[in-house]
Amino acid sequence: MRVVLADDERMVRTALRVILAAETGITVVGEAATGAEAVSVVRALRPDVVLMDVRMPGIDGIRATELILGSMAPPPRVVVVTTFENDSYVYEALRAGASGFLLKRAAAEDLVQAVRLVARSDSLLFPAAVRGLAAAYAPGGTAAAPPPWAARLTGREADVLRLIAKGLTNAEIAGRLGVGPATAKTHVAAVLAKTGARDRTQAVIAAYESGFITPA
Template sequence: MSRPVTPPVTRPVTPPVIRVVLADDERMVRTALRVVLDAEPDLEVVGEASDGAEAVTVVRELRPDVVLMDVRMPGIDGIRATERLVASMGGDAPRIVVVTTFENDAYVYDALRAGAAGFLLKRVAVEELVGAVRLVARGDSLLFPSALRGLAAAYGPRGRAAAPPWAARLTDREADVLRLMARGLTNAEIAARLDVGPATVKTHVAAVLAKTGARDRTQAVIAAYESGFIVPAEQL
């Protein structure tokens, strides 16, 4: 008589923990953010900073995955801190999300120019905050098309500048993909719009990032607005 075969034990896959640093000059804000994020099984606040200079030091030491960076802080603000981290850490820089009170703020646009992956309002719902951290941690960008378009119109270059060198290197399809990225479409939505496969869109997006020299989708869109390749009024 054969013995019954014992099925293998399957253990649930534990998602990797996303390590977060909080940079805000208000202790109560940092405490509230810590409580929210630490309540999630896949998120962990590993460090805090009360100004931009401290944020740079803490991030370089702890190497988190994501930084929630207040824009307006004493001394070195969130913009300068973002610039220093991106410049000094390059591809090893964490994903930086700037946190602000007002979305139509020149500080926000400057932070995105400096290399931030996106921005959040301080009044954002808990679910949106948690979702945003997970989103940028996996390499996506936190794009709000209408807000970014408004920021570019208010604080970016006026009119259409001379075509940037990278524009000539884009294929027609890559140019279409960049314009749709600026509208906030996901890869799946772009694929449906252009009637191609998601894998093809992914290839085009990678080519756009490489040719524009952008770290992510947000930086590619900023480059498109800054160069005049896309004029905000055309995205209405």
């Protein structure tokens, strides 16, 4: 797993590099101190995962995430690394396509787990935190105007989207619905396709923003 670190604080980048360097199968291939530099470094090195600070001078992490994900195929997975979880910057980064976020005070093992999760195309979803962010910052929708994709979901797929929003894994969804793991995986894939989401985090954001799921 190839990782790029983007943070305007050298000490933060050094700490992240030291933690990841101790792990087998993870290599930090580049660093960036600004959003513009992050875009350039990521495009040149094509890492699997980018750990992105959101508050950087010039182009911030939100815009850098948009530029990276909109210009690379296949795109890397972006994890926002932030000081405050209940922050409009975090929510905007998730809307821009980030697969999840981590607090800078997170334990070393949580950082490593996050990199491994997103590298294998899982999203880093914290249901309570995302729900709180949606309550504070999502524009929301109305029951009278459901999103176009809602009509394309089967009843079972709608249930799966609600379970995804609760943070359940495919195995947990299978157990909750009484189906096999392969069936649960198929339902999740259908939800992502019909909502137009890149991953589970994006599907949940779309559900909150449209009013399909409400923070309450």
